[in-house]
Amino acid sequence: xxxxxxxxxxxxxxxxxxxxxxxxxxxxxxxxxxxxxxxxxxxxxxxxxxxxxxxxxxxxxxxxxxxxxxxxxxxxxxxxxxxxxxxxxxxxxxxxxxxxxxxxxxxxxxxxxxxxxxxxxxxxxxxxxxxxxxxxxxxxxxxxxxxxxxxxxxxxxxxxxxxxxxxxxxxxxxxxxxxxxxxxxxxxxxxxxxxxxxxxxxxxxxxxxxxxxxxxxxxxxxxxxxxxxxxxxxxxxxxxxxxxxxxxxxxxxxxxxxxxxxxxxxxxxxxxxxxxxxxxxxxxxxxxxxxxxxxxxxxxxxxxxxxxxxxxxxxxxxxxxxxxxxxxxxxxxxxxxxxxxxxxxxxxxxxxxxxxxxxxxxxxxxxxxxxxxxxxxxxxxxxxxxxxxxxxxxxxxxxxxxxxxxxxxxxxxxxxxxxxxxxxxxxxxxxxxxxxxxxxxxxxxxxxxxxxxxxxxxxxxxxxxxxxxxxxxxxxxxxxxxxxxxxxxxxxxxxxxxxxxxxxxxxxxxxxxxxxxxxxxxxxxxxxxxxxxxxxxxxxx
Numbered sequence: 001x002x003x004x005x006x007x008x009x010x011x012x013x014x015x016x017x018x019x020x021x022x023x024x025x026x027x028x029x030x031x032x033x034x035x036x037x038x039x040x041x042x043x044x045x046x047x048x049x050x051x052x053x054x055x056x057x058x059x060x061x062x063x064x065x066x067x068x069x070x071x072x073x074x075x076x077x078x079x080x081x082x083x084x085x086x087x088x089x090x091x092x093x094x095x096x097x098x099x100x101x102x103x104x105x106x107x108x109x110x111x112x113x114x115x116x117x118x119x120x121x122x123x124x125x126x127x128x129x130x131x132x133x134x135x136x137x138x139x140x141x142x143x144x145x146x147x148x149x150x151x152x153x154x155x156x157x158x159x160x161x162x163x164x165x166x167x168x169x170x171x172x173x174x175x176x177x178x179x180x181x182x183x184x185x186x187x188x189x190x191x192x193x194x195x196x197x198x199x200x201x202x203x204x205x206x207x208x209x210x211x212x213x214x215x216x217x218x219x220x221x222x223x224x225x226x227x228x229x230x231x232x233x234x235x236x237x238x239x240x241x242x243x244x245x246x247x248x249x250x251x252x253x254x255x256x257x258x259x260x261x262x263x264x265x266x267x268x269x270x271x272x273x274x275x276x277x278x279x280x281x282x283x284x285x286x287x288x289x290x291x292x293x294x295x296x297x298x299x300x301x302x303x304x305x306x307x308x309x310x311x312x313x314x315x316x317x318x319x320x321x322x323x324x325x326x327x328x329x330x331x332x333x334x335x336x337x338x339x340x341x342x343x344x345x346x347x348x349x350x351x352x353x354x355x356x357x358x359x360x361x362x363x364x365x366x367x368x369x370x371x372x373x374x375x376x377x378x379x380x381x382x383x384x385x386x387x388x389x390x391x392x393x394x395x396x397x398x399x400x401x402x403x404x405x406x407x408x409x410x411x412x413x414x415x416x417x418x419x420x421x422x423x424x425x426x427x428x429x430x431x432x433x434x435x436x437x438x439x440x441x442x443x444x445x446x447x448x449x450x451x452x453x454x455x456x457x458x459x460x461x462x463x464x465x466x467x468x469x470x471x472x473x474x475x476x477x478x479x480x481x482x483x484x485x486x487x488x489x490x491x492x493x494x495x496x497x498x499x500x501x502x503x504x505x506x507x508x509x510x511x512x513x514x515x516x517x518x519x520x521x522x523x524x525x526x527x528x529x530x531x532x533x534x535x536x537x538x539x540x541x
Contacts, residue, residue: 025049025073029080032059039066039098048100049073056082060089061119069100071131077103079113092116092139096127105136112138112175122176125149125169128159133170139177145185146176146220150232152188153205155198161206168212176220181255183220183244186213187232191264209264213237224250227277231262234287239269248279251306257283258300261290263318270294271422271437275396278304280314280342281333288320288348291327294422294437296398301337309338312358315351317344317369325351329413330421332356332398332436334385338363346371354378355410357436359385380406380435388436399423402442406435412529419482419525426484430523431530443490446521460505462522462533469494469510469522475502479526485512485535486521493520 028046030037030053037043037052046052048069054062056079069075083105086092093114095101103123105113114137116122122139125132128151139146149169151159158164169186176183188207195202210233220227220242227244230237239259248256256279261267265286271294274281281297292313301310312333315326325348333340333356340358343351343366352375358365365381368374382388382405389404391397400406410433412418418427421439429439430446456479460472469485481501485493494512523532 025051027051027053029053029055030062031055032057035059035061036063036065037067038063039068043067046075048075051076051078053078053080054084055080056084058085058087061086061091062093063096064093064098064101064103065096065127067098067101071100074100074102074131074133077101078106083107083111083113083115086114086116087118089119091121091124092119092137093122094124094126095129095132098127098129098132100131102133103135104133107136112136114138117141120144121146121148123147125166126151128164130166131168133172135171135173137174139174139179141178143180145182146179147171147174147183148185149210150186150188151208153196153207155196157205159208161208164208166208166210169210170214171218172214173217174219176218177222179220179223180250181223181225182229183223183226183247184215184218184228184230186210186215186228186230187262187265189229189231189262191232191262207232209234210237211235213267215239216241218242220244220247222246222249224248225252225255226260226279226283227258227274229260229262230265230267231260232264234264234266237265237267237290239267240271242272244272244274245276247274247277251278251304256280256310257314258297259283261286263287266290266321268293272296273298273422275299276303277301278310280310281312281336282314284313284315284326285318286320287318288324288326288351291329291416293327293330293416293418295331296334296422296437297331297336298334298396298398299336300333302335304337309342309363310336311339311342311363311367312336312361313341315341315343315345315348317346319347320345323349325349327351327413327416328353328356329416330355330410330418330433330435330437332438333358333361334393334398335360336362339367340364340381341366343367343372343374344369349373351375352377352413354413355433355435356380357388357406358382359388378409378411378435380409399438400434400436400440402440402444404434404440407440407445408432408434410435417480426482426525428525428530430486430521431532441490443488446486446488446490456529457524457526457531459524459531459533462535464512464535467511467514469496469512471506471508471510471522473506473524475504475506475526478502481506482525483510484523484525486523488519488521
């Protein structure tokens, strides 16, 4: 028998080790003749870590039922051989009594692996399903919603609050367009309960909660109602980096916003772009305790043909959870139909509106209902869009020129650490926050004098020898410390994250490379503050 070379054995082992765990299982292929894939029937052999391939085809729908992976070995559902097209059905893909499933459309051409059109709902996560990931879908012409995730209470009471919690839902990198109602309908909107007729009598039922929700990197365009609606998601909820365009086109009262953070929700909503909708940019109707930040909202309600007020960010009259309020910080709101921020919750406490840009509102910059309390600080409020000095607002570039009155005029927010702007650049930069969603990184801002020894930090030494940065700091408190080295032209040389450090002395060394003779700037960021120290390039040798 011919012996296998040792290097081939090593290579085979290395390939196995480097593959994701879910690719180490068995692969199953289901064609269009198998619209139902049932873990108790034709897919009973599918185990955690296995892959279900849907072969390229045009079909009406796929029902995934009773399939269960695990947290470490989820079941992967993916197209193979090209896109799978779903059309002319009640739904495209539905999850029923499933858990730990990753449904990921994959396209070699850079588009989407699953294409769903002319349906009632594109993707439905229902039937007590939990721990589901959905990505790589294009969904269009849905007569109800693009993606729905909830199990409505019925007379079995299995899905009522206290009996069931939907967990770990991830929806990302999808394109939803031309949807009759909501782009996404996530969680039941009747958080406070409603009547259900069971066993001959009316019973008040409370819908289940969602704990662990991530909605990001989605594009939602031209919806009749809200772009993305989230309700009953009371913890670990994040809605970020989504683009909503032309929401609320049906002008249906009570269903008009780019983002609706509905009853029972407590979601951090950040780094989203909402443009040219007929509704409010963001409606906050949840239970508070969350941050709305780094969002860019342009022309909310501007194109509304009917009457009514529409705002950049609207906080309703609801009573939040005890001791909670609403934190609206570092947003950029441009040309709202009525008010920049409209705040109406009289029961909210500790609410803030800090470091926001509000330009050219037709109504007030910030409108407070009688009896409300909202702390305000460092908001840039200007009557004309040109007053902000965006780079090019006519081309949707709302980044800041270095001469903008928003640059280096913001402040840290107590209890909140902001390390990046809407497009992921470091904050603060170089040493103070900019107001609004964008942090200007123009290299000219590095040419000002160095900042040394602010409250909370002392630079004891900072130099480079033989290409190694040597730092010694004294911190007053335990903080997460971030260190960056830049050239005076704004080129990023090195990044160092020291995680939590202090109080007391913090010392570290980092190889940053053999650089040309010049002046460089070392920036230390912690707790919402920055401090810089110039370093002469000659010491890099």
